[in-house]
Amino acid sequence: MLPRGRPRAMGAAVLLLLLLVVGFFLFGRDPDYGLGTTATLDEDPYGSRNLSASSPQLLLPPKCEMLHVAIVCAGYNSSREIITLTKSLLFYRKNPLHLHLITDAVARNILETLFRTWMVPAVVVSFYDAEELKPLVSWIPNKHYSGLYGLMKLVLPSILPPSLARVIVLDTDVTFSSDIVELWALFDRFSDKQVVGLVENQSDWYLGNLWKNHRPWPALGRGFNTGVILLWLDRLQQTGWEQMWKVTAKRELLTLMATSLADQDIFNAVIKEHPHLVHPLPCVWNVQLSDHTRAERCYLEAADLKVIHWNSPKKLRVKNKHAEFFRNLHLTFLGYDGKLLRRELFGCPNQFPPGAEQLQQALTQLDEEEPCFEFRQQQLTVHRVHITFLPHQPPPPQPHDVTLVAQLSMDRLQMLEALCRHWPGPMSLALYLTDEEAQQFLHFVEMSPVLSMRKDVAYHVVYRDGPLYPVNQLRNVALAQALTPYVFLSDIDFLPAYSLYDYLRASIEQLELDSRRKTALVVPAFETLHYRFSFPNSKAELLTLLDAGSLHTFRYHEWPQGHSSTDYSRWREAQAPYRVQWSADYEPYVVVPRDCPRYDPRFVGFGWNKVAHIIELDAQEYEFLVLPEAFSIHLPHAPSLDISRFRSSPTYRNCLQALKEEFHQDLSRRYGSAALKYLTALQQARSRA
Amino acid sequence: MLPRGRPRAMGAAVLLLLLLVVGFFLFGRDPDYGLGTTATLDEDPYGSRNLSASSPQLLLPPKCEMLHVAIVCAGYNSSREIITLTKSLLFYRKNPLHLHLITDAVARNILETLFRTWMVPAVVVSFYDAEELKPLVSWIPNKHYSGLYGLMKLVLPSILPPSLARVIVLDTDVTFSSDIVELWALFDRFSDKQVVGLVENQSDWYLGNLWKNHRPWPALGRGFNTGVILLWLDRLQQTGWEQMWKVTAKRELLTLMATSLADQDIFNAVIKEHPHLVHPLPCVWNVQLSDHTRAERCYLEAADLKVIHWNSPKKLRVKNKHAEFFRNLHLTFLGYDGKLLRRELFGCPNQFPPGAEQLQQALTQLDEEEPCFEFRQQQLTVHRVHITFLPHQPPPPQPHDVTLVAQLSMDRLQMLEALCRHWPGPMSLALYLTDEEAQQFLHFVEMSPVLSMRKDVAYHVVYRDGPLYPVNQLRNVALAQALTPYVFLSDIDFLPAYSLYDYLRASIEQLELDSRRKTALVVPAFETLHYRFSFPNSKAELLTLLDAGSLHTFRYHEWPQGHSSTDYSRWREAQAPYRVQWSADYEPYVVVPRDCPRYDPRFVGFGWNKVAHIIELDAQEYEFLVLPEAFSIHLPHAPSLDISRFRSSPTYRNCLQALKEEFHQDLSRRYGSAALKYLTALQQARSRA
Secondary structure: OOOOOOOHHHHHHHHHHHHHHHHHHHOOOOHHHOOOOOHHHOOOOOOOOOHHHHOOOOOOOOOOOOEEEEEEEOHHHHHHHHHHHHHHHHHHOOOOEEEEEEEOHHHHHHHHHHHHHHOOOOEEEEEEEHHHHHHHHOOOOEOOOOHHHHHHHHHHHHHOOOOOOEEEEEOOOEEEOOOHHHHHHHHHHOOOOOOEEEEEOOOOHHHOOOOOOOOOOOOOOOOEEEEEEEEEHHHHHHOOHHHHHHHHHHHHHHHHOOEOOOHHHHHHHHHHHOHHHEEEEOHHHOEEOOOOOOOHHHHOOOOOOOEEEOOOOOHHHOOOOOHHHHHHHHHHHHOOOHHHHOOOOOOOOOOOOOOHHHHHHHHHHOOOOOOOHHHHHHHHOOOOEEOOOOOOOOOOOOOOOEEEEEEEEHHHOOHHHHHHHHOOOOEEEEEEEOHHHHHHHHHHHHHOHHHHHOOOEEEEEEEOOOOOOOHHHHHHHHHHOOOOOEEEEOOOOEEEOOOHHHHHHHHHHHOOHHHHOOEEEEEOEEEEOOOOOOOOOOHHHHHHHHHOOOEEEOOOOOOHHHOHHHOHHHHHHOOOOEEEOOOOOOOOEEEEEOOOOOOOOOOOOOOOHHHHHHHHHHHOOOEEEEOOOOOEEEOOOOOOHHHHHHHHOHHHHHHHHHHHHHHHHHHHHHHHHHHHHHHHHHHHHHHHO | OOOOOOOHHHHHHHHHHHHHHHHHHHOOOOHHHOOOOOHHHOOOOOOOOOHHHHOOOOOOOOOOOOEEEEEEEOHHHHHHHHHHHHHHHHHHOOOOEEEEEEEOHHHHHHHHHHHHHHOOOOEEEEEEEHHHHHHHHOOOOEOOOOHHHHHHHHHHHHHOOOOOOEEEEEOOOEEEOOOHHHHHHHHHHOOOOOOEEEEEOOOOHHHOOOOOOOOOOOOOOOOEEEEEEEEEHHHHHHOOHHHHHHHHHHHHHHHHOOEOOOHHHHHHHHHHHOHHHEEEEOHHHOEEOOOOOOOHHHHOOOOOOOEEEOOOOOHHHOOOOOHHHHHHHHHHHHOOOHHHHOOOOOOOOOOOOOOHHHHHHHHHHOOOOOOOHHHHHHHHOOOOEEOOOOOOOOOOOOOOOEEEEEEEEHHHOOHHHHHHHHOOOOEEEEEEEOHHHHHHHHHHHHHOHHHHHOOOEEEEEEEOOOOOOOHHHHHHHHHHOOOOOEEEEOOOOEEEOOOHHHHHHHHHHHOOHHHHOOEEEEEOEEEEOOOOOOOOOOHHHHHHHHHOOOEEEOOOOOOHHHOHHHOHHHHHHOOOOEEEOOOOOOOOEEEEEOOOOOOOOOOOOOOOHHHHHHHHHHHOOOEEEEOOOOOEEEOOOOOOHHHHHHHHOHHHHHHHHHHHHHHHHHHHHHHHHHHHHHHHHHHHHHHHO
16 A cells, blocks of 8 residues: 555656566567467466566555446346355455446345345445346347346446446356456556456457357457456447447348357457457456366466356366366355455445444344353344245245245255155245355255256245354245245144145135135144154044054144144044134144244244244234144154253253243233233243243 | 566666665655554555555565475364464465474374375475474473463474575464465565564563563563564574574573563564564564454554464454454354365476375266266265364273274264263264364364363364265274274264173173184164153163063164174073174174274265175174173164165165175175175175065
8 A cells, every 4th residue: 555645746756667667577578478369468468476566557446445346147046156256256355345236136136135134344236127228238139148138248338327437347157366456456557548458268269160150250369258347437438339339239240140159249349340449458367267268378377366257158067177276266155154254344434234333233232251142142143145046936926825934954955855745835945054055955956856846946045153043033034035925834844744735725715814814724733753654645544643653743742732722632523624722832833824923033042933923923813723634744853953952051941031031021012911811821831840 | 477587687677776666655654654662663564555566575486486384283272273274374375385383292193184184285294293392492481371382483493404494483373364475575575684574562561561560571662473473594593593592581581580471572582682683574464363452553554464363362252343353254264165275286396295196187087977976986085184173182091991983974963962971981983074064063062061071082073075975984084093992883873871881891801802803792783763762771671662662673674684683582681792693784883993994985875884894894704792781772863865865866776786796896806705605695685676
């Protein structure tokens, strides 16, 4: 950093002197170091290690200067990609960043939630609607896999705010391995006429003749790659960019019919015509790993790679003898715990996103010595949330449709296939995972024919943070993302009766639940203690197993009060739905309208998390109706870490007790004397204990 | 990088010119930027962002130049610390590194295994025995928590190889946040007389008067911190360093009685006397986070932190308003997947550790399209291994002692406490974890009074890599680390009878196993299907439960052949050990001498991994003796991911079949016709299937 407040003129004089010195080096370079045959790459093609010693411009922008980045992003898969790119960007950056994201509705939905919950200091995100840009480029026939979205980079100068003078444009499939400020600093090397900075292509595509009748678009030599672009926006406006690229594109399309590489073909055609517009960038700023890449000539010489570009449709599976090296760089950020990027930039003003400072303050005020500290901390934790992590087809709107809602962590993945076989309807599942586990989960789904077929299951990743399982926060994420009018609030260890999905929809219709919004349909819960057992095909079969002792009503031995209100003996005989009353500790699995009350997020770890929700339903005067043909069965599993801690630690039990009491205080505040019965029930339970 | 082959004289001329230019800047600096009051810090105290623009020396060493780092490391906890430090070093480095590790026996044992299995290209590790250095420093009374090991930094110049001219010395509690080559480059800024590079202390310790009678050792102003040292070794030798520090230390000890901060006190006393020896380094190269740190003055101004030093005994729990920021940097490397650092340095010769190239070649030759590709790949994978991850007290040598050997992953942690209650003897457990999970495991043990009390349980972390569970590789790691003459080869889901440990030792003694080395004592296996059950206190109680149907012989329903040879009905009545014969698919849990055959590592994932080991024992003519009072009971758990895949994927089953056949081929090669019976058994089994 330069000492501040020194007169600019002095800096300029020094710069001039340095320029003279360094020019001496540059013009003495061995020409063999150039990557290609074009004359455009004759200066510092590798991005020298001793950057400042061999390049005319030395100075990085001031510490707190905002850098602008624009990215086009559409769909589920690109939304995952852009997060990895962003992690690599944030890891190395030391400046505030403003991300300008041009998104479709899917990506916007995902990324808005993600960035809101990520709460990274000194990052501003703006969204631009890609739908509105489609008409601007849809007239261009394009054969590239990026579709219309690839072409949108051409119209950025007209849609980004006029106040924005310069921007770095990135493809979603690049990974940073250095601080983007060094790339931004290259704007200073542009001559007055140059408006776009690009790295030369590292393949022979534009040289033509790759196969018979291979006729690429016109380009200077190997042409340039548009995965990383420095755009000087105000100059582009002044040079009449919009007019310029359209004229060129229309002319070329007369003979070439369509673009093969989307925007890149058009950028190259324009540059071929106006070579003075381009500022060639050092090759290390866009190391291209396509199948027949010549990138090796770049990275074997360079001391330092800056940006890696997975510009093959095969992405990480591209064949390359150094593939392992590059994959490791990429996997670094794929698996990197994003919460570690919530790092402030020391000395920069106004960097905190909404709520972040208050949250930080609340966390700081907690007393680490207090016995329930872990609970308090966990309750305050804001988890990063990546909704619809995998491609998803929302269910068509149907008035009686039901979404199964549940949450799980890695150790329950093996339940998913069975669950899919038992529940043919939509599901909304929250998964509590580390960034690394999220990738394992992705692999798991891809490997499973059962799971990869199902597009009506929405998986929402909530990233792990803290020692206690935030069970109710997870349930709320899954619940908020359910798109049908009704939800079945289940748990991951339960398999529903094969007929349950159809039966629930029929029941909702018959009972005309619309007109009685405050109804909770109870699905009676059973359990088996055997890993392998043959699932009953009907209520009759279930009753036989029950009588034979192969099945039990759920938690009959350990926690009978959890389900006693369901009244299993009445259920045996019941032919029609029957109403039951709330009683202390009741926690049935229920079907309710999607706008039902949320779960109380204060309950983290094991215990009382569903009980509190059922109290809330009862307090809001939901009617509990048990369905005579509905059932679901719990499969055995080892006790969770949280249950084990609950059983072995008196502190854990005391903290849970404290949470219960606070819950009841809140209840009294909200429902007044109507909440009295819950408090009485709690006190009776305590005096029994 | 400078163009190669250009005459050095030209470079020198340019440097001179640059020096003139840049000197202009330096002498114009605002003096307020200096951190402390000492005159030693007047140049570039923050390590400027535009390093080259404001500093006299610009040039980094050539791309492939080896950098040398020395670290003193002793004990279990420092061995974990040094790995995190090394990960941060390797993440940013772009030069070959030679680590000179001065270790006690514990650290050497851990780190030799770790670096051998880590296989990082372009890293050389040399070990030096700290025991031999103790006499050189043990005459110095020292009150610092680092003990004698801290003082050893003083004698490095006399023990490192004479060929080594310069070395960077690091404490184990530093984390890099930049490329160490930039630190190495600072050697070039030393004047001819300077021999040691240090960062000024960021606390007021050496100013004295922190409390009544606080009398620190003499120092220049705030003094210097020795967490990061640049040592110019050959110059130190020439200046008579050894004589110099000893004279100073002895003189000061006459009045000060002992060092408070180990080597740091002595370094400072020497520097106070010979200030020309020290070259002050920019503060960012040692940002000190002790409790009353004044480091904020450094990092709020600096654009870039280079090295963070956790120089409080509280380490990560130190109080600091930016603690979260620094913790996040540290956690980055704590949880970083070390295998991603197996990155080559492009263009540098001879960088591969022994075996790495062959391994890489073997992996490259695998056919990704082959159905059993995942199995082949998993078999070849070399996992990083961190033996004795936690402090461990080896069992005293006893001729009949038995170590329980087992392996587990994260989802079985909750078994550990129960296991500790059932087995009061030594255990050797291999844990298959990610780097992040290893930290969770550490936390889990620290939180558990039962586990943190037990120092006779050795935990060996095998780092995860690949989709299949490398069950037999894990077993071999745990087996190799067992230190008693006998081992009980168990599985993590089994709880042994409370009396088993004593009973086994007594049986080994009575049976005089020493004289019959090839004996395998069979511990009969049972199972319960209930999560909660009361564990039988005797064989009689067990038989009662068995008759009541609450217990079963292990896998009676699914896989009776696994244990039928144990002959449970004979066991019911047996009063004395009885011999049984091998039969197809037999896989009992056995107690054998520690030098028994290893498990066959080709079996990864689910299936046949123990069966193959028992065949190996039988082929080597081990005698199977069932113990009449021994038993162990399997607790229920959800099927593992690997079992689920085995059940659902025909490919998985086919690959397992292929492994079996290869195993039998090897068996025939090694045992000739004696192995025929196993092949016959396999064929019979196949014809039945």
